[in-house]
Each structure stands twice: as C-alpha cells, then as structure tokens.
Amino acid sequence: MKRPLATALAFASIAAVSVTGFGMPTAHASTPATGVSAAAAASTTTDVSAMRQKFNAYVAGMDLDAATRTKLEAAGASDAAFTAAGKVAVATLQAGLTNAGVDRDANPALNPGDYECGPTAMNAWVKDQVAQIDPTSWSWYTNGILGLSPDLLVQYWTLMKTPSAPRDTSFGPSGSATNEMARTFGALQNFWDIDGSGIALVSYDAKLLADTPEAAADRAVVYDGISKISGFASILLRLSVESGILSGTLAGFPGGVDNPMFSVNSFAIDPTHATGDDKATLDMLGVTRRIAMGQGLIRMWDDLGLGRVGDRAVLAHEYSHQVQYDDNLFVTDITDEAEATARTELMADAFGTYFTVSKHGESLNKAQTLQDLQTFYNVGDCGFSNPGHHGTPNQRYRAAEWGADLAKSQSDQGHVLPSLAVDAAFEKALPQITAPDAN
Template sequence: MKTLKTKHYLVAFTLGLTLASCSKDEAVTTDPASDNLNETTVLSRGALPEAVEGNLIWEIPGVKAHDFSFNYNKLVEPSECGTTPFSAVTSYYNNALINGFISSWDGNPDAIGVILEDYFAINQIAALIGKNADTFGANGEYTHYVENRVRSLEKFWDMPDLISVRGQHTYTLEDLSFIRFIYENYSNATPEQVDYLVGIANHFNTTSDQIPENPFFASDGFASSTGVIVIGDGIVSMLAETDLDPKVVWSGILAHEWGHQIQFQNFGNWDYPVPAFSNTPESTRMTELEADFLTGYYLTHKRGGTYNWKRVEDVLLSFFNIGDCGFTSSGHHGTPLQRLEAARQGYLYAANQQKKGQISDPQAVHDAFISALPGIVGEAL
C-alpha cells in the first residue's frame, strides 16, 4: 500500500505541552455579539492532558524555510496576543479552535492527537502530494490571480517551470476517505486503529463548527528545496482580516517564498557572512532578511509586481508582526523593523535599477543585499 514516493521520516513528536501550568478551568466568556476579537477567552484549557502524540510518521522533505506553521505548544498556551492587528486575529482563531475542540470533546486523549496534531500534518501532506493543491482560496477565487503571479515571478527571475506552488484548504480535512488514506500510508496504525482514528475525525467534523473550518488548519506557508511552495488559505485570510487586500497578501507571501527558492537554487554558490540554512538564529535571520529584500525588489519593480512601496509596506508590516500566536517565532526571522528595512532596501534597489529599465539577475540582487545587510541589522550604526 506504500505507493507514495514522498520521502518521509520518523519524527520524534516532543510536544512537551505546558497545559498543566494553566490549570484553572476558566468559564466560557465568549460574547458572540462582540466585535472585539480579544474578548473571546478559552474554555477549560486545564482539562487538556499534558502530552499527546500524533499518529503520523511524516516530515516535509528537503531543506525548508518555514515561515508560517501551526505550533501546538503556542496554540494551547494562554497567549499574550493582541498587541498587533494580526496577533489579535490569530488569538481569536486560536481560542475559537480550542473552544471548538473542547466543546466536542469527551475527554479521550487520542482525540488531541488526531485533531490538534494529525490534522495539521494531513494538510501538509495533502499540499505536497497534490490533493486539492492546484486551487487557491477557499472557493478557488484566487486561483487565476496566483497563477498569473507565478508566471510573473517565473519571468522576472528567469525561472520557468522550476517551482510548484501548492494551495492548502480546510475543506480537504472534511474528506474522511482522504484522512483514511493518509493513516493507511503515513502511520503504523492497524486497519482497526485506522477505523478508530477516522471515527474520531468524523465525530469532530460533524459536531464542531471549528473543525476543520478554523483557518489554522490551512495556515502553512513554506518553501522546500524540492521546488515546492505551500501557501494555505488560512494564513492569507487571517492576514487579510487585518484590513489588507488579499491579493497583495498572496503576492507578498508568494514573493517571499519565491525568494527562498532563489536561495535554494544558488545554495553553495552564493557567499554569505554566515553559512546559509545552517539552522542557527544568525543564519535564519540572514536568509529571511534576504527573502524580504528579494520581496521588496520584485513587488515594487515596474517589470515585477508593480506595487507602490506604501501598499507593500502595509502588507509586509503585518506579515512581519507575526508574533507568538501559533506561528513560528519571528525572533529568528529578524525583528519586524529589520525585516521591513530589508524589504525597503530591496525597493530602493529596484527604484534605482528600473530607471534604466533593468531587471538585475539574482546574483546582482544577492550582492546588493549582502552590501546592505550590515545596515539592515544595525551593525553599521
């Protein structure tokens, strides 16, 4: 039955849930009439057990630049979100998801593994094996836009047919036969255990309006060195809820992930002050800032995204203020100000180049970034 060739590895799920430190069973104080996203608090977090493992044996293949991802530890911890518009949105959906889970939960710890662990892996696998991955937006409403943007990026960076951009949708998780297929191919579950796990999925899907509808279930945003970019509907819709144009959000995330693909293509050839993709905070910050520089360059270039800087700045500022609400910590990606400055330097470089009608090749843009890097991280100050 192992017909899938996607490389996967045994992952040690070390969740280390810290729920016990939050043992008060708070009452539900959700006020459905409230427009204030911060006023939804979480029901009975302390009732959730401390450590539950998922059932899937899976890791994204290749070198990864993972910009957005669900983080169970951060999701279930009481969050201190709310300092930025985007963190208020993620905090709202975070709490809605936990409340939705608890409302349908009978106390069975296995359900945590299925709904709050496996569902996220299932949707990653879906994107990478091409399940519902060729449409963008919950109703496919951004499919043409993304396809056009991909063609623009291919032309601008002279990278035809090299990168596969994949969508990710919450509705994929409504398909119990697909969930069954994943358990049969990506876990060690026996047929009886698969029936049991799918039964849990069915229960939550039919009794909770958050499962799997919550945007966190489709919130991946990453680039893999296997030539794949995954962008979930959820990350775009949550960013767009901060009063941003969803099309510019799609473009911003896509241009950033494309920047990582350019880095992967040139891995080993490009010189950096510290080794690229070496899994240190300095390395991650450097490659992220370069992806931001490439983003600012492409999005504002008159032969690229053609956006004016102000529109780009608004989107990137939200994008950079990801905070700690269920997403990869922004700390290693550079501070929001460093990231915005990297993108601004890319914009200034584009403004200078396009006067001459030029598009620089990736090597020249990389060299420009390396020259600007000390100023971006403040070492020149």
C-alpha cells in the same frame, strides 16, 4: 554551513509559527469501530491506557507480517512503551516537515534586550480566531493522540497532493484570489533567472478532513504514505483523525474545514536539493517541487486590510525561496541556527519586495508598497532562541524596505538584476537590516 533539507523546509516558510504553535480502501471503511475520544490529548495515565487498548485492538485486526506485528505489539505492551513510541513517531514526522526534531531550543546568540520586539496585528488576529474554536476541537486538532495530530496529516497532504494548474486551483474564499495568485505566479516565473517550469503552486488547506468519500480517499493516501515512514504513527493518526471526524469534532470550528486556523502559513520546498534520508523520504512520498499558499493566510490578510498586496507579497517571498534553492543561498558561515534562519527569511522578504515593486514585477505604487512592508512586519517574531526564528517585525520591515529601495533606485528601470547580484547587495546590507534597535 549547509543545513539538511528537513531544516531548510522549516525555514522556507512565511512565518516562524505552525498551527500547533499558537496557544495552531477508504478511511471510513477501514476504520475500526473502536473510536477514540475526540479530546485526544493524552494527559493522564487513564488516557494513555485507554488509547493503548484502542491501538492494540486495531492492531489485532490487521493483516500484518510477523516482523511488523511484533514491532507494533511491543509498542503497545505497556503505557511506557506506548508513550515512548509516540514520542519517536512525532519526532520522525516533524523532522520530515517543519522541524528537524523535537524541543530544539538553543541558547540565543542574539540578545533579545537589544531589539525592539512585540506582538503584531497577526498575533491579535490569531488569538481572536482561536478563542472562537471549541477547546475540545482545538485540542483534537493540535494534539491528537500522543502528539500525532490532524495538523500533521494536513501538512503531509499538502506535500503529497498532486498539483493542478494554478488557475485550476481555488485560492481564497470561493476562489476569489485564484486569478491573482495564478497571474502573480506566472509573473514570478518570468521575472527571476531560474528555471521555474517545474515549480507548482498548491493550496494549503484542510479539505481532506471533510466527512466525504473524496476526502476519505485522500486521507487513505496520506495514511498509506506515512505508514512507510512509521506504521505506529499511521495507525494513531488514523484512529485520532477518523474518530474526530465521525464524532463531529469539526463542528467546533467555525466554518468547518474552511476555518482559517487550519492553514495560517505557507512554505516552499524543492526536494531535488535534498540528500540522504531526507531525499529518500520525500521521494518515497512522491513529493515534488512546490509552493503551498495557506488559505487561512489569505483570509487573514483580508481581515487585516492588507488583502491583495499581502497575498502577492507572501507568494513572492515563497518564490524567493525557490530562487535560494537554485542559487544555493541557504549556505552561510553563520553558525547560530536562529540567526542563520533569519538571514534566509529576511533575504526572501527583500527578494520578494524587489519583485513586487519592480516595473517588471508587480509595479506597486507608494501606498501598495507600504502595505507590502506592513505584511512582512506582521509576520515577524521574537523567537530569538528558536532555530526557526524569521526575524523581528522591524527587521522584516527593513528587509522589505531595502528590496523596495533597490528596485526604485535602479537607473535602468527596464532591467531586472540577476538573482546573484541581488544576493550580493543584500549580504552587504544585512548588518544594517539586523542591527540592534532597542531604545
């Protein structure tokens, strides 16, 4: 089956988690004085009523055409209408990002009891990072108003920002990983048999949340873009984000906008393969083909002792998704979404490690190869019923191990296999990679 791009985008990422899943004119000039509480999670009738009043006050001061004003006033007419409009807006924005809707749990086709699966070092690291964040600040970032949160703004900015050359983009603390990311990206473009000239490498970070004129201008661009999808969502995001910034809510995050929990993920997207409404939305926002590397992810690998190898492994995984886009490898006969997604992600693990171990790729030594395998083990998950399931830790380890073995077993070490040949071999090996392994 061929899934729509909104679905494929969710699965062209390194892990089956988002920041909200962990439990992760200038804007200032145009923000009204009617600020919203930084603790913006709407949990009571009083919260919803107060937020609705702020929304209505904001709308009353806007210069709108009659049809738009009628629509927005209807959304603010009652608490029920306001809440309903919020649910629609969240679903609409998430559908253009990392989900194809809200609450998409499915009946598991896989039996969790058949697989060995449990928390990894990544899970422990995330738990520790969240524990250091002020709960009110964390609620503001992950919940916002009616679920329209700063998290969504950061993700949309990562899609919309204009790319720079990799060497002109800062990766890692104080740019410590920039040269390596740029070099590896260039090596990937030369390694695989696709045209990678149109693929950009961008930073996934939260710098647009800073209280600076430059960041405010960037936020204004995103608000304007989102308004083309949902005017209601754009207004609530503006009220939520700007009030939090002005009230100093970011002080609750150690390191401010550089806190790693803002960007513990990475993704790849190729909008040229989108169709219908997905393509129209991405074109309207000016989204171009890219790989986004999370600054928080780079920090995490350093903290877990996987450092340079982890960074390269993730970048190779994301570039493998670009290969899948070009080779149409998202198409599968597997009907269960969780199982289909796991296939795609395990393939990217295998392709990525084939590159990192190959003599024409990163040529990792034995110790570094083990770190590569540990990287993919750590981003495994146990979400057997989640359409975004990426494979268990053991499965991801085995997929990466398969890619390493493929590279090492080639009789001609000077030859790089065509991507479709790697895929054909992987499809034959997939049943063994995903075989039940519980004792």
